[in-house]
Amino acid sequence: MKPAVVLLSGGLDSSTCLALAKSQGFACHALSFDYGQRQRQELKAAQAVAKTIGVASHRILNLDLRAIGGSALTDDIEVPKHRSAEEIGQGIPVTYVPARNTIFLSYALGLAEVLKAKDLFIGVNALDYSGYPDCRPAFIQAFQTMANLATAAGVSGESPMTIHTPLISLTKAQIVTTARRLGLDIDLTFSCYDPSPQGQPCGACDACLLRAKGLAEAL
């Protein structure tokens, strides 16, 4: 089995991405981040999902994104609620964490190099998404080009790294359908940006609304 590094937040998208990588026969090394996010529930979800799907390893790295700040997910900025589909599609919301996917993919790249893995998976989605710039296909393509120049593989002429984004052009409903087809228990995943102190999803942030829309449309 070929090794792959899979970014796993514990949300619906990254969990489905992990299930897809596993179904394609990869030995999956899951990578999660404790980056001072408001809510810790998603890390518990990531652990449960990794265990259920079955991974070769699961690392949770501590990151210091609060030292950078600038986001409702890491700072004391209010998470927007009850936005309409049109509002969600417009502009970059305050839940955007500056350079987050770049930082996450950079760690994945380092781990891939150590594990001699040539395949990285990230569950970004550019259709039913929050408008983050680092979810777009052009970003992923540019990261892959950079990754192959950044690493030892780029010097020694080994086979190049591939950044897989199997969800990038799926609707949320199609992601739900894919998750179900692969036998993923969606209830294990956790998407909310602003849960209660007891870990209950708020039901009103962009992530909750997009998830609810996907579940409704996949019925």
Next chain:
Amino acid sequence: MKPAVVLLSGGLDSSTCLALAKSQGFACHALSFDYGQRQRQELKAAQAVAKTIGVASHRILNLDLRAIGGSALTDDIEVPKHRSAEEIGQGIPVTYVPARNTIFLSYALGLAEVLKAKDLFIGVNALDYSGYPDCRPAFIQAFQTMANLATAAGVSGESPMTIHTPLISLTKAQIVTTARRLGLDIDLTFSCYDPSPQGQPCGACDACLLRAKGLAEAL
């Protein structure tokens, strides 16, 4: 004064890079990393250098690179000593930390986005260097392209980010001369990969040898 983010390890190169950015009139936000490196002396050097040169801010972020491993600088792998100039120029040594510059630049990118800085400085050098793939001009160029797609600036059409590498084609002797011209106290900087427990440089690792060569040739 325009803000710039400057990566600062505390070594000769990054310290000279900071002095150059400052001399160009930037308000410099220095960024250092405590990444579980063998030696802590360079972080003390970074603090002393930042204070002497005068920065707008200096952050030391905690990173978890040991969880990834794969390098003599973060693992229990022996640091090679007394290598000749030819040996140093050949292949990638075990002191290479997988994806390190990619990870460092990604954090710098996030901080730049928060500070609304369009200029990032990194003191990489592709001439008298240890053969790391992530010091090469092609890597820097690819990172800059990716950075401009990764961030909010890339969506909103703001002016693009520039990754400045003022040392990239200088010899070590030229870096020493530049540092002296800018009034940087070179004795404050620290380059060794494997110092004694008391923080004395070993004098025999690649970094010590390249530094000594530069100092000798700059006489």
